[in-house]
Amino acid sequence: MKFIPIGGIRLATIAAGIRYQEREDLVLMELPKGNSCAAVFTQNAFCAAPVLVAREHLAATSPRYLLINSGNANAGTGEPGLLAARQSCSLLADAAGCDAEQILPFSTGVIGELLPIEPIQAALPSLVSQLDEANWPQAASAIMTTDTQAKLVSRQIEINGQMATVTGMAKGSGMICPNMATMLAYVVTDLAVTPELLQQALELAVAPSFNAITVDGDTSTNDACLLVAAGSSSLPKITNVDDVAFHALCEAVTEVCMVLARAIIKDGEGATKLVTILVDGAVDEVEARQVAYTVAHSPLVKTALFASDPNWGRILAAVGRAGVQDLVVERVGIWLDQVCIVRRGSRAEDYSESRGQAVMDQDEITIRIELGRGDVSSRILTCDLSHDYVTINAEYRT
Amino acid sequence: MKFIPIGGIRLATIAAGIRYQEREDLVLMELPKGNSCAAVFTQNAFCAAPVLVAREHLAATSPRYLLINSGNANAGTGEPGLLAARQSCSLLADAAGCDAEQILPFSTGVIGELLPIEPIQAALPSLVSQLDEANWPQAASAIMTTDTQAKLVSRQIEINGQMATVTGMAKGSGMICPNMATMLAYVVTDLAVTPELLQQALELAVAPSFNAITVDGDTSTNDACLLVAAGSSSLPKITNVDDVAFHALCEAVTEVCMVLARAIIKDGEGATKLVTILVDGAVDEVEARQVAYTVAHSPLVKTALFASDPNWGRILAAVGRAGVQDLVVERVGIWLDQVCIVRRGSRAEDYSESRGQAVMDQDEITIRIELGRGDVSSRILTCDLSHDYVTINAEYRT
Numbered sequence: 001m002k003f004i005p006i007g008g009i010r011l012a013t014i015a016a017g018i019r020y021q022e023r024e025d026l027v028l029m030e031l032p033k034g035n036s037c038a039a040v041f042t043q044n045a046f047c048a049a050p051v052l053v054a055r056e057h058l059a060a061t062s063p064r065y066l067l068i069n070s071g072n073a074n075a076g077t078g079e080p081g082l083l084a085a086r087q088s089c090s091l092l093a094d095a096a097g098c099d100a101e102q103i104l105p106f107s108t109g110v111i112g113e114l115l116p117i118e119p120i121q122a123a124l125p126s127l128v129s130q131l132d133e134a135n136w137p138q139a140a141s142a143i144m145t146t147d148t149q150a151k152l153v154s155r156q157i158e159i160n161g162q163m164a165t166v167t168g169m170a171k172g173s174g175m176i177c178p179n180m181a182t183m184l185a186y187v188v189t190d191l192a193v194t195p196e197l198l199q200q201a202l203e204l205a206v207a208p209s210f211n212a213i214t215v216d217g218d219t220s221t222n223d224a225c226l227l228v229a230a231g232s233s234s235l236p237k238i239t240n241v242d243d244v245a246f247h248a249l250c251e252a253v254t255e256v257c258m259v260l261a262r263a264i265i266k267d268g269e270g271a272t273k274l275v276t277i278l279v280d281g282a283v284d285e286v287e288a289r290q291v292a293y294t295v296a297h298s299p300l301v302k303t304a305l306f307a308s309d310p311n312w313g314r315i316l317a318a319v320g321r322a323g324v325q326d327l328v329v330e331r332v333g334i335w336l337d338q339v340c341i342v343r344r345g346s347r348a349e350d351y352s353e354s355r356g357q358a359v360m361d362q363d364e365i366t367i368r369i370e371l372g373r374g375d376v377s378s379r380i381l382t383c384d385l386s387h388d389y390v391t392i393n394a395e396y397r398t
Numbered sequence: 399m400k401f402i403p404i405g406g407i408r409l410a411t412i413a414a415g416i417r418y419q420e421r422e423d424l425v426l427m428e429l430p431k432g433n434s435c436a437a438v439f440t441q442n443a444f445c446a447a448p449v450l451v452a453r454e455h456l457a458a459t460s461p462r463y464l465l466i467n468s469g470n471a472n473a474g475t476g477e478p479g480l481l482a483a484r485q486s487c488s489l490l491a492d493a494a495g496c497d498a499e500q501i502l503p504f505s506t507g508v509i510g511e512l513l514p515i516e517p518i519q520a521a522l523p524s525l526v527s528q529l530d531e532a533n534w535p536q537a538a539s540a541i542m543t544t545d546t547q548a549k550l551v552s553r554q555i556e557i558n559g560q561m562a563t564v565t566g567m568a569k570g571s572g573m574i575c576p577n578m579a580t581m582l583a584y585v586v587t588d589l590a591v592t593p594e595l596l597q598q599a600l601e602l603a604v605a606p607s608f609n610a611i612t613v614d615g616d617t618s619t620n621d622a623c624l625l626v627a628a629g630s631s632s633l634p635k636i637t638n639v640d641d642v643a644f645h646a647l648c649e650a651v652t653e654v655c656m657v658l659a660r661a662i663i664k665d666g667e668g669a670t671k672l673v674t675i676l677v678d679g680a681v682d683e684v685e686a687r688q689v690a691y692t693v694a695h696s697p698l699v700k701t702a703l704f705a706s707d708p709n710w711g712r713i714l715a716a717v718g719r720a721g722v723q724d725l726v727v728e729r730v731g732i733w734l735d736q737v738c739i740v741r742r743g744s745r746a747e748d749y750s751e752s753r754g755q756a757v758m759d760q761d762e763i764t765i766r767i768e769l770g771r772g773d774v775s776s777r778i779l780t781c782d783l784s785h786d787y788v789t790i791n792a793e794y795r796t
Contacts, residue, residue, distance in 0.1 A: 043719075044715060044718040044719045045717075045718040045719075045722065045725040045727055046714050046715060046717065046718030046727055046730075046743070047718070073711070075711060075714075075715070076710075076711050076714045076715075076740065076743075076744050076745060077744055077745065078742070078743060078744025078745065079744075081744070110709075110711065111709075111711020111712065111714065111715055112709075112710055112711035112714065112745055113711075174698065175698055175712075175715065177719075216696075216697040216698060217695070217696070217697065218696050218697065218698045218712070218715060218716065218719065219715070219718075219719035220715065221711075221714075221715050221718060297615070297695075298614075298615070298616050299614040299615065299616065299697070299783070299787070299791070300572065300573055300614060300616045300791055303787070303788055303791035303792045304791065304792070306788065306792050307791075307792035307793065309792070311508075311509075311510075312474075312510055313471070313473060313474050313508065313509020313510035313511075313619075314509065314573075314616070316444050316473075316474045316509065316510065316619075317442060317444060317473070317474075317509055317573065317616060317617070317618065317619050318616065319443070319444065320442040320443040320444030320445070320617075320619060321441075321442045321443070321575075321616065321617035324443065327443040329443055329444055332444075342474065344476070345444070345474075345476060346474050346475055346476025346477075346479065347474060347475060347476065347510055385697070385788060386788065387785055387788050387789070389697070389701070389788075390701055390704065390783060390784065390785050390787075390788055391785070393697070393698055393701035393702065393705075394701045394702070394704050394705035394707070395705065
């Protein structure tokens with residue numbers, strides 16, 4: 001994992017023993033004074049206690065610390081869960097010398113179990129003492145749950161002859177179908193940016209990345225994605241939407257989010273294939289995404305992908321049930337990469353099983369669906385459904 | 399399979415070799431002159447060629463024969479597929495001595511391959527010669543694809559001291575999420591009923607049965623459900639919606655459909671558990687079904703069910719992402735059978751893992767979700783997601 005640290009952003013990790021034994025599960029990230037912070041959170045109605053507390057704290061003041069645990073989501077835990085999230089902030093405030101409101105808590109892991117506060121309390125002093133700008137890889141590993149790969153990436157941009165950096169990490173593998181956010185992602189730049197522009201940059205970046213991926217259609221209760229502008233660069237603060245530096249930043253943030261989102265799908269639970277679903281010719285974005293997600297969530301399409309079986313009838317059946325009003329099937333086309341499988345609503349005359357098989361045998365596949373209704377396109381990333389997905393999720397708690 | 403034949407309804411089966419070797423795959427059902435026939439078909443935009451032809455023929459005249467093949471769905475096959483469906487009707491018309499429009503074709507099996515007409519043509523004379531009222535069990539077996547159990551049931555009702563019968567068969571195991579219809583189901587009564595009342599009886603019966611089940615959320619291109627009133631009973635024809643005989647018939651048809659729908663889910667691909675999802679306290683039916691289907695289709699809920707893991711956080715997360723506007727989580731309750739797992743939006747105080755486990759260990763489970771918003775309820779049937787589901791669907795074509 002090649003990454004570039006960000007001045008003023010220090011991290012620490014520790015094995016607190018919250019759930020996992022013998023692995024790091026608690027991360028502290030220190031943000032410099034005067035940073036700007038933008039965030040998007042899950043739209044799941046049962047959002048977790050730390051999401052509620054983080055939203056509240058963000059509205060009140062600018063954050064100085066992020067406290068992230070894996071192994072326990074502190075979701076569906078009601079008042080005791082909220083209390084535990086608040087307590088973890090108060091305890092850290094004491095240890096770090098700041099206000100509790102300057103701390104944002106994040107949790108990921110099993111839903112419905114109370115977050116134990118003692119192991120966190122015991123770990124905090126040592127965690128605070130170990131903060132270091134170089135600890136990104138350890139942090140990217142410690143936030144993992146069923147992930148098999150840590151997800152960490154940096155991009156540099158040149159602004160007026162000077163380099164600026166965007167570095168991000170994410171976790172996520174199952175319960176992935178973010179809705180305005182993803183599992184957990186933390187993206188930081190050394191640039192100084194006003195909060196409004198930073199939020200704009202984040203929302204731009206999230207739409208084609210974390211909001212366009214699905215492993216299993218299950219939107220998590222704990223999704224959160226933060227974008228922090230540390231302001232440690234000597235470049236002037238970005239305050240104007242027309243500033244070329246803002247556009248360069250947006251591009252870099254989007255690229256970092258795209259790389260992380262792709263890494264999440266590549267590491268999707270049990271995934272053996274990375275599948276892009278591109279819907280063209282839709283009337284609007286809603287319809288395009290509806291078709292894309294229906295295909296992406298079809299267990300029959302997903303198992304055919306796992307089997308490398310060009311069973312394109314399952315794709316066609318999924319398009320047909322996607323609820324598009326007055327779909328004219330004679331205008332529908334479907335391609336596996338460059339191989340046309342369906343033309344004018346039925347099997348393409350020049351299609352052969354061997355050509356379909358050649359695409360299906362690849363690790364990365366694009367399924368393109370032309371609806372022939374308009375000029376709107378949408379692209380999402382997904383993966384297949386394998387035996388390992390069942391194994392992982394039938395055994396996850398045991 | 400206990401069943402009661404219906405006077406005037408004769409069936410025949412044969413191993414035509416359409417796709418499967420060494421098993422029967424072609425069924426002919428003869429209906430008596432003067433029957434009434436009601437039908438519902440798939441809402442999938444890519445409905446199969448036989449569905450198009452059956453709809454057309456039904457609109458033109460009263461059917462005398464149903465020709466049903468398994469192994470090939472004749473869907474996504476365009477004009478050549480339509481031609482093949484029409485040809486099979488013409489060929490049978492010649493063999494049986496009727497008009498092609500008096501024949502309804504049905505197909506189920508792999509999507510996207512052209513239906514071979516030669517094996518059907520070769521089989522027709524022998525098929526016609528073997529028609530017999532006793533052949534229901536053979537027919538129920540011959541229409542199966544990935545089903546492991548034939549699905550055949552009868553109910554009798556007493557009308558004015560005389561018995562009338564409803565007998566039905568169905569097939570279905572995967573690609574099950576019927577929308578106004580199911581895979582294939584044929585229900586017949588010996589009563590005489592007007593077509594309008596028969597359609598009413600069918601739609602009443604389908605709503606809580608075939609339209610309230612899901613294995614994998616994938617609506618088939620070939621779903622069809624027929625209700626035939628043979629009129630062979632000596633009881634007077636049912637012509638009035640207020641006739642007590644009509645109510646008795648509706649009840650019996652609904653019961654037959656419920657038994658068949660339940661059999662489809664019990665025989666769901668790879669299914670190890672039969673799961674009822676009951677949503678109470680919804681504002682309307684749409685919302686209740688939306689929550690029920692979101693839970694039923696969640697791969698994480700389904701794999702937890704397979705593992706007999708009372709991982710109720712996954713149920714809660716699915717309810718939370720079901721898109722209910724302004725859901726007040728503090729009013730939400732969730733039960734596994736009689737065990738309350740979530741009360742007022744978080745883990746019930748009296749819940750214990752061992753009580754949840756005891757329910758999860760059962761073969762049949764009811765998940766009840768109280769939304770606390772209104773007084774509308776909805777009930778659907780589903781099953782778990784197991785290794786065998788992946789195996790069956792990763793290997794189905796090979």
